[in-house]
Amino acid sequence: MSLVWKIAINDLMFMLKEREAQVWMFLMPLGFCAFFGFIFQDRGGGPSKPTIAYTTTDEGFASLAFKAELDSMGYNVVDVSDEVELQRYRRQLHVPANFTESILNKEESTVVLRHDLRALSAQSDRVKVQRAVWRLLGATAVAASGDSLNERGLMAAVGKESPLKLDVSVSGVKKEIPAGFARAVPGNLIMFVLLVAFTSGAISLVVERDQGLLRRLASSPLTGAQLLAGKAFSRLMISLIEIVYFLVVGAFLFRIDWGNNLPALLMVLLAYAVAAAGLGLLMGSLGRSPDQAVGIGVFSALVMAALGGAWWPIEIVPSAIRWTAFIFPTGWAMDGMLKAMTVGQTVSALAPHALMLLLYGVVSIAVASRIFRFS
């Protein structure tokens, strides 16, 4: 056992000493988490309301009522009349000049929402503005039915509170849907553990093979099994270091709440580390040169991360291919991690996830031991 440990520590030191490994383990994750956390933060409301520029020359009560409805939809409504100033706004509502008059005369009119069609919030904007239009029409109809379609009547109808309440909550322990960093950090954890295992873990093996070090080890009193165990163990340790790094940095820098269900979370992550270690060993056994090892490793890690749900919420993946996430260890790890963090599933509930991940690790190591070459 001490020989195995010796091999493992030696390998780990070798990997950790590499500047590139240090950059990919400790520096790049910060950049990625910050970037993706910022990109995917909740821009549909959150602490600051999205702004909509309201442009019209109509000063009638219908415009007032419409602005009130937009406000109730969560917008910060800004009156803009200057064309130049209007260009500063990525979300604009153009209301016709005779808006109020049209309503009073029961004439059709059209309001135009001009916004960035391809932005993430585009669909949400369309729904919210449409709702504001319907609410205005509803209030107009109510006021008209009471023969009080005037400013007072319409504003009263607009301001009337519905007795039909909707109490919205989020199930699970977090009581909020992960967004921004809460989404980005776990996903990047999954991706980087794999990247590190596949690159550093694989490259060092290829380099040792090229330098004849494995051959020397093979002729030592060490058995093949001990050597492979040592190699696997070192890769497990490097994966665990990366996981711990993410947990700590996530908590203190990105304020990630890893949940109260740490035993379950750690169980899933430990099993994932085993899977990553096994796969890293397998990559190292396959690669014929450091460049090949890096190329195959990076490619595989990116694909597994993407398809496993580490990059985007898995629910947006078409249901026909959603199952592919569970072909990869990343899918199991992401699912288990999110369930532990947000839903609060217990150790026993997540045991199948852990077992699957362990299976990945064991099978990878078994295959690697078959194809392992000392020279």
Add this chain to the structure above:
Amino acid sequence: MSDILRVAHKEVLRRRRDPFALFIWILIPLSLAGIFALIFGGIGRGGMPKASLLVVDNDDSFVSNLLASSLGNSRLENLIEPESVEEAAGIDMIMEGDASALLVIPEGFGDAYLNGTETTLRLVKSPMQSILPSIAQGVVETLLEMGFIGRSLFDSPIRSLTGIAEMGGEPTQAQLDATSLAIGHTFRKVQEYVFPPMVSLEVEAIEKEEREEFNFAAAYYPGLMLMAVLFISVGLSQDVWREKRHGALSRCIMTPVSLFSFFTGKLLGALALAAIVLAVMLIAGPLLFDLTWHHVWAVVLLGLAVSAFLLSVFSVLVLALSRNERTSNVITDILLMALMLTSGTTVPLEMMPASMVKMASFTPIGHVLLIYKELLQGSLPLGKVIATAGAYAAVSVAFGLIAARGLFPRFANR
């Protein structure tokens, strides 16, 4: 000149003999494009996955049944998929992430609605999903609003009918006729406002010639194409270290060929390889995805210009800053990642906040990417294309000279 071309030819030959790196530089962006197509292509064609809304009807009244059935309205079928369940089973499904949200209609909902008294429905969203629960919430809120409006419009006739029911009696024919007249009267008063809606909403793009639908290919692919160019440019700028390791630089010094010619030849060879990668990506786009290139010459010109720029700048960085190959790898890795993240190649510009798009426009890749977006839409900002390509080419020549004349000989002799 012949020495330069000989070295350039050697570069291309080396990659032909060992195309693995080239293959990876193309494969990664193409694979990502394929994955994005699988996942986001459906969204682009209106195929965004629907929110799964579980409904627990604890009231089982006419009104609650009306609410539940309206969730299945054909107008909403693109947005939600309702399903009736028991509450406990529904909570389990939510927790598993098998449904987006659970709507619980409380007992007494129907009576409260008819009486105009307050009643609270519960919507429990799944924490396992990020986007779809909000869509479900929006739909439910809209339906409740419409229900409220209807209730408000026909308040009087509804009240009179519920009053009769509460007293335990049956409405007489006269009462029914009066109610019917009242409803009809109200309906006639308001129908012009709502049937059809008197105020309609039109949606327009804020930028000219922006397409209505989210076309994933147009959003993602140009960035991925430039990602391939970025990979190859950065990768090949590192090749000087490999030359050093092979002993080729030493041998070069011992031959009559000048280091300037050797390095210039390497740059030219690298540019030729970048052109090959660009060509492959250009061809693959329309073949594999829903993409049509306009003004291909402009796309190629800009792609080559930005590649030459990256090659020369990264070469200067590698030669000037790195004492050894490892440090060089670290520096280029960091810069590569920073460029990838900030320039719109990893995440499309369309998904970035405006501030980040602005930042991306200052990066060489982001700048070209913005022009690519215009080209994809069919417009040709000729002045911008020529000026950009010219500027990048000029900077490439300047940096290339710095590298070839000053930095490379020092590097080779180290």
Add this chain to the structure above:
Amino acid sequence: MIKITHLRKTYDSVVAVDDISFEVGSGEIYGLLGPNGAGKTTTINIVSGLLKQTSGSVEIAGHDLSREPKKAKAALGVVPQELALYPELSARENLKFWGGFYGRGGAELSRRIEEMLDAVGLAARAKEPVKKFSGGMKRRLNLACGLVHGPKVLLLDEPTVGIDLQTRLRLLDVVKEEARRGAAVLHTTHIMEEAEDLCDRVGIMDGGKIIAEGTVDELKAMLGEKDLLVLQGEMGDDIPAAGAEPIRDCEVVSAGEDRVILAAPRGAEKLPGVIKHFEGAGSRIREVALKEPGLETLFIKLTGRALRD
């Protein structure tokens, strides 16, 4: 063809090459012999243009290397100690690439490439990428790349390091052939048998200086007909009873606590008596060597150290 005049190279306070001068004529093979760190490689690197000398001059085929580097290098062929080949390219492609820089092209270069491939025995594997070659094959190709353009001056820096005897002999045959064609060859090695076998003249280098120079026979004659007796062990401080038989007519080359080297004629006859003499005086001898006159024995005589110390 090679003229080195008062060549000096210093790194800070270290003098790597200390004022050496020699010439190599057309068709001559000049061997630069010396242990590791003697300054051989530095000398070759300067002559090949890789390093700049601190002072002194180097002339290649009549062109000063500092003032006319391009012309000088055009006449030069270098076989460096480290392999300098593109592993992705084939043998033929490597030769074509490097050969093309010397103003030769087309049919002439192609003919020369095929000649070289035949000469080094790689014709059958000419299309294969170099990364698939064995170490010996790479060495052969490395040599061929230095010769493909038919240089007037050839520099070889320990070209036979780490290869088998067969390959070594083949490489040396090629070098001899080039010399026969009129090339001036400067060959560095620390294998004295190689120098004795190949070189017309040898310069023995140590500590940056050339400590002896001449043909192999001339150098051997410096030793006289004396064998070297090398005794190693706990030898004591002094030579015991230096005037006594059997060591009276032995020349003391060097005497140290752990090694004594004596030069004497008919060394094989003298050796038993010498051993008995020292053991009788209390020395404990662990190792004994008898070396016949040769370059190594000359080196030991001149420096007090073995060539491979």
